[in-house]
Amino acid sequence: MATHDIHEHEHVIEVTDLHRVYGGGFEAVRGIGFQVGRGEVFALLGTNGAGKTSTVEVLEGLAPASSGRVRVLGHDPYAERGAVRPRTGVMLQEGGFPSELTVTETARMWAGCVSGARPEAEVLDQVGLGGRGAVRVKQLSGGERRRLDLALALLGDPEVLFLDEPTTGLDAEGRRATWELVRALRATGTTVLLTTHYLEEAENLADRLAIMREGRIAVTGTPADVTAAQPSRISFRLPDGYHLGDLPPLAALGVTGHEVEGRTVRLRTRELQRAATGLLTWAEGARVELGGLDVRSASLEEAFLGIAQQHRTDGGLGPAAHGAKSETAA
Numbered sequence: 001m002a003t004h005d006i007h008e009h010e011h012v013i014e015v016t017d018l019h020r021v022y023g024g025g026f027e028a029v030r031g032i033g034f035q036v037g038r039g040e041v042f043a044l045l046g047t048n049g050a051g052k053t054s055t056v057e058v059l060e061g062l063a064p065a066s067s068g069r070v071r072v073l074g075h076d077p078y079a080e081r082g083a084v085r086p087r088t089g090v091m092l093q094e095g096g097f098p099s100e101l102t103v104t105e106t107a108r109m110w111a112g113c114v115s116g117a118r119p120e121a122e123v124l125d126q127v128g129l130g131g132r133g134a135v136r137v138k139q140l141s142g143g144e145r146r147r148l149d150l151a152l153a154l155l156g157d158p159e160v161l162f163l164d165e166p167t168t169g170l171d172a173e174g175r176r177a178t179w180e181l182v183r184a185l186r187a188t189g190t191t192v193l194l195t196t197h198y199l200e201e202a203e204n205l206a207d208r209l210a211i212m213r214e215g216r217i218a219v220t221g222t223p224a225d226v227t228a229a230q231p232s233r234i235s236f237r238l239p240d241g242y243h244l245g246d247l248p249p250l251a252a253l254g255v256t257g258h259e260v261e262g263r264t265v266r267l268r269t270r271e272l273q274r275a276a277t278g279l280l281t282w283a284e285g286a287r288v289e290l291g292g293l294d295v296r297s298a299s300l301e302e303a304f305l306g307i308a309q310q311h312r313t314d315g316g317l318g319p320a321a322h323g324a325k326s327e328t329a330a
């Protein structure tokens with residue numbers, strides 16, 4: 001096996017025990033690890049300040065790791081920038097283009113810095129800016145600027161694409177169009193590392209994801225794994241004259257937690273069908289109408305909020321189930 005070439009089954013991105021400490025001594029990344037295979041879309045999620053950008057900057061070769069090991073396409077992206085940079089595309093949070101240039105001029109200028117750049121018109125078409133080539137950058141909408149950022153990242157036909165909040169400022173249609181584009185790129189074998197605040201985006205695009213909190217990975221897995229680790233919820237209003245004690249024993253319904261607020265009852269369960277069936281069978285038998293009945297499977301949003309909330313209440317991490325890996329602080 002050749003040592004320089006990366007093979008299909010190998011990891012295109014490898015991060016092991018990465019730490020990043022800023023000048024003032026603040027440790028923004030506190031020992032994280034993950035791998036991304038060729039053609040995979042991997043999403044890094046986390047609350048503001050969790051350390052996503054600090055991590056991605058190291059992968060992009062913009063900053064060195066303070067300690068730990070990072071490999072992109074088998075190389076250290078900072079020390080061996082020349083080997084990695086031509087094969088990667090980077091879409092930063094702030095593009096910062098000269099505002100007097102037109103869209104085409106901006107793409108042409110950028111193409112001059114990229115070896116083997118694709119034709120500008122083709123890339124602008126790909127991101128839906130085909131008809132906007134003659135427009136000055138300062139006249140573009142926020143969403144169009146984001147798409148120009150993406151076009152520039154695609155000019156070099158990269159094997160690895162870093163997308164830092166790619167759909168911020170895009171309307172629903174623009175967001176869906178970007179998702180389609182990312183899916184098409186993945187289908188041709190492009191590896192994508194994505195940061196986003198839109199959980200729906202991660203749920204739609206990511207093969208696997210990691211949720212960061214305070215410089216660490218709190219949970220990682222496929223979106224389905226991470227979601228399955230969260231309880232489902234049932235909420236309803238009890239009619240006047242009924243109390244929680246009138247329900248069948250909650251534990252017997254597979255309910256693991258509950259809250260009561262006035263007449264509203266909220267139940268948490270990992271056995272949604274059993275709990276809902278037990279509750280509705282009881283309501284039918286007792287001829288009780290459960291007002292505002294809402295039965296809801298766990299979502300990625302709940303997983304995310306659960307992690308943020310646990311941080312606020314006890315600083316600890318909840319258990320993960322069904323393949324979602326919980327990485328607690330050492």
Ligand SMILES: Nc1ncnc2c1ncn2[C@@H]1O[C@H](COP(=O)(O)OP(=O)(O)OP(=O)(O)O)[C@@H](O)[C@H]1O
Nearest residue numbers: 022023026028046047048049050051052053054055
């Ligand atoms: N140059 C810097 N010097 C010192 N601290 C920094 C620097 N840049 C970022 N930080 C701090 O590091 C932490 C992580 O920041 P980072 O930008 O990586 O988070 P993020 O997850 O990308 O957040 P956001 O979602 O808001 O973009 C934050 O507390 C931030 O204030």
